Amino acid sequence: MSAITTSPASIRLDAVSKSYDGQSLAVDAVTLDIQPGEFFSLLGPSGCGKTTTLRMIAGFETVDAGRILVGDRDVTDVPVHKRDMGMVFQSYALFPHRTVAENVAFGLRMRGIDKAEIAERVKAALALVALTGYEDRKPGQLSGGQQQRVALARATVIKPPVLLCDEPLGALDRKLRQQMQFELKQLQKELGVTLVFVTHDQEEALAMSDRIAVMNAGRIEQVGTPGEIYERPRTRFVADFIGEINLMEDAGGKALAVRPEKIVLGAASGAQVSGRVESANFLGGQTLYRIITADGRQMLAKETNVGERPVRAVGDEVGLSWSPADAVHLEA
Numbered sequence: 001m002s003a004i005t006t007s008p009a010s011i012r013l014d015a016v017s018k019s020y021d022g023q024s025l026a027v028d029a030v031t032l033d034i035q036p037g038e039f040f041s042l043l044g045p046s047g048c049g050k051t052t053t054l055r056m057i058a059g060f061e062t063v064d065a066g067r068i069l070v071g072d073r074d075v076t077d078v079p080v081h082k083r084d085m086g087m088v089f090q091s092y093a094l095f096p097h098r099t100v101a102e103n104v105a106f107g108l109r110m111r112g113i114d115k116a117e118i119a120e121r122v123k124a125a126l127a128l129v130a131l132t133g134y135e136d137r138k139p140g141q142l143s144g145g146q147q148q149r150v151a152l153a154r155a156t157v158i159k160p161p162v163l164l165c166d167e168p169l170g171a172l173d174r175k176l177r178q179q180m181q182f183e184l185k186q187l188q189k190e191l192g193v194t195l196v197f198v199t200h201d202q203e204e205a206l207a208m209s210d211r212i213a214v215m216n217a218g219r220i221e222q223v224g225t226p227g228e229i230y231e232r233p234r235t236r237f238v239a240d241f242i243g244e245i246n247l248m249e250d251a252g253g254k255a256l257a258v259r260p261e262k263i264v265l266g267a268a269s270g271a272q273v274s275g276r277v278e279s280a281n282f283l284g285g286q287t288l289y290r291i292i293t294a295d296g297r298q299m300l301a302k303e304t305n306v307g308e309r310p311v312r313a314v315g316d317e318v319g320l321s322w323s324p325a326d327a328v329h330l331e332a
């Protein structure tokens, strides 16, 4: 066992609501059951209530209605510093005049832990985020990714049963962000901590999470594994928010969704739908085609490339087919 392994806690939100203005609900009766050790993401567009939900779990915001439980402890009215949660934000919020080691040691000092143990735990926490040797630097002497790793070490060194992260990788460029996604996921598994992660980036949520709650206008639209959310969206909102999708109606007028990569392109005759290629976006391994159907609708299809260029050209007549099993009926 490493010196910084934690015992993860479950988190339960029971019909939690919050209004800032006494009229509209920023968070509307949200109920969630997050399992111990789970990587759980709150995903949704700007203003949907993700941050407010996270801040209520942390204790930075009061709850207007409902209860929050960590394990079997009701923390609804417990102040922030007594909830024992680690937190990481987009802005790293490191102390600029303190060294890396001092930044990481901060939470341990506040808890009155003795010097020898602090030294040992800081060392282990920095090793875990691959920053051994950086102890004496100031945050200003580190890259963005390194600063975020210090913030992670600082949040996890206190061995919290719960780690809350609000867009922690939002300030990083794409490449570094992908690397840090991998590292954060790895770190979470090594620590065994329950992690609640706020993001508006659907790719990030799909890549990292055990489960995702998709939020819309203060409410939970759907909770599921990345595979369920992507392959079986329940509502039009979820289907549309996660990746690209073709929204149609079946013969009975019910809403139907098909992912672009589930569409097979071929000869126009005999296909479910036929159309003309309007644009072809080369994505590397695949091309995304925008196709205008005979009745004037736009559809998207993704096809694997063979060689250096897209298989189809703008203006080509194509047939679009898909398996009924790949067409998802939407509830709303």
Ligand SMILES: Nc1ncnc2c1ncn2[C@@H]1O[C@H](COP(=O)(O)OP(=O)(O)OP(=O)(O)O)[C@@H](O)[C@H]1O
Binding pocket: 020, 021, 026, 044, 045, 046, 047, 048, 049, 050, 051, 052, 053, 200
């Ligand atoms: N301190 C505040 N005072 C008043 N209204 C607020 C406050 N914080 C958030 N809101 C409002 O509450 C709603 C939810 O905001 P919240 O920050 O939780 O959304 P979010 O999903 O995290 O968005 P983003 O991705 O942009 O951070 C929004 O309508 C927002 O304008």
